[in-house]
Amino acid sequence: MILPSFGYSTIEVEETDSGNACMQPKTTIWELEPHTAAKHEILRRYLQAWAPILSQGKFPHLAFVDGFAGPGRYSKGEDGSPIIALKAVVERPRQIAAKVDFHFIELDKGRSQHLTSEISALHLPSNVTTRVHSERSFQDAFPQIWESYAPRAGRSRPPTFVFIDPFGFKIPFSYVADILRAPSCEVLITFMFEEINRFLSQDLQPDNFDSLFGCPDWRNGIKIKLPSERVRFLHDLYQRQLMHAAGAKFVRSFAMRNERNTTDYFLFFATNHELGLKKMKEAMWRIDASGTYSFSDATDPNQIVLFSNGPDQQLLTRLILEKFVDVETTRGEIERFVVRSTPFRETHYRKVLQALEIADVLVPINPAAGRRRGTYADMDMRLRFRPKQSG
């Protein structure tokens, strides 16, 4: 069966072991699509920050799991996610001290073999171990890997980053919840909503959907006929589940749009650490936007932000004022709000405060003696936003 392409170069429908019929290449390696390159850039940048931060944070041991690893290379020689992850950790000016275990799960035999030979061509330092879980499914291999790191007497679970990047949607929510309930463990998930949406319309795979969402509520989406509303419903349900059922403190989602300006997939990032959130946003704001794709923050429909356009000061001004107008606050609280509850970064809001102070909307309450207008050095500095005068 041939379907219109929306991302992958070979688009025949194939049954995987998991029973998902989904679009995927049949060859061992395939062409790298621009949006995959963008996703790789995000992964690379995030892991380049992740490993040294945790290692310097005195964690002696870290783990990385690529649940749908692929062959490690694309047809024009580009690195696949396992090689990107390895290089992000080992190709550094200074080696990190922590021991890092890499686990790569790949179901397909040819791709597993390809990946194994790609890894063996790398010169890896002695603090790095790799294991390809060949011809194993994520569903089957992940629980064993996870269990092997379970806290035991005198040993705590290493901080673990799990990248879940399937063609389809066989991602047991219970695994994701286990990851997020463990200290210092995080996930980055490709949420292929087109696949999900297609099968949801037909109500063909109730068990798979119960497993994916970790609840039966997806059934309410079947009756939503408008595609954009349906997508939003599915997105919001998954996001809610990550926060409420899995208990992740911070969840952000990113929409990948293609050259036809339609959304290909969402990336969900979930963590319990504000620094992780900051680093993921930094990676997002930095990706090269010159290609035929774009990422936008999709967490809140009222705050849709396209990273490639640079920070939208107007939107950030509106969000800050909506939150803080007429209440006394501190610079620290404003920064926390920006980082935790908006798509913007901790580096974006100072200009907004400056413009509001010039407009006499922002009034410092306890400025330090000799403070220059438009400077906000002290996190405890108290501030008030005056309501806009009408008329």
Ligand SMILES: C[S@@+](CC[C@H](N)C(=O)[O-])C[C@H]1O[C@@H](n2cnc3c(N)ncnc32)[C@H](O)[C@@H]1O
């Ligand atoms: C989207 S590709 C992964 C690409 C890779 N993460 C990258 O960015 O370079 C998905 C991979 O998952 C493999 N796969 C399919 N079903 C799987 C399963 N149930 N468990 C593990 N791997 C699976 C496919 O053979 C394919 O190589």
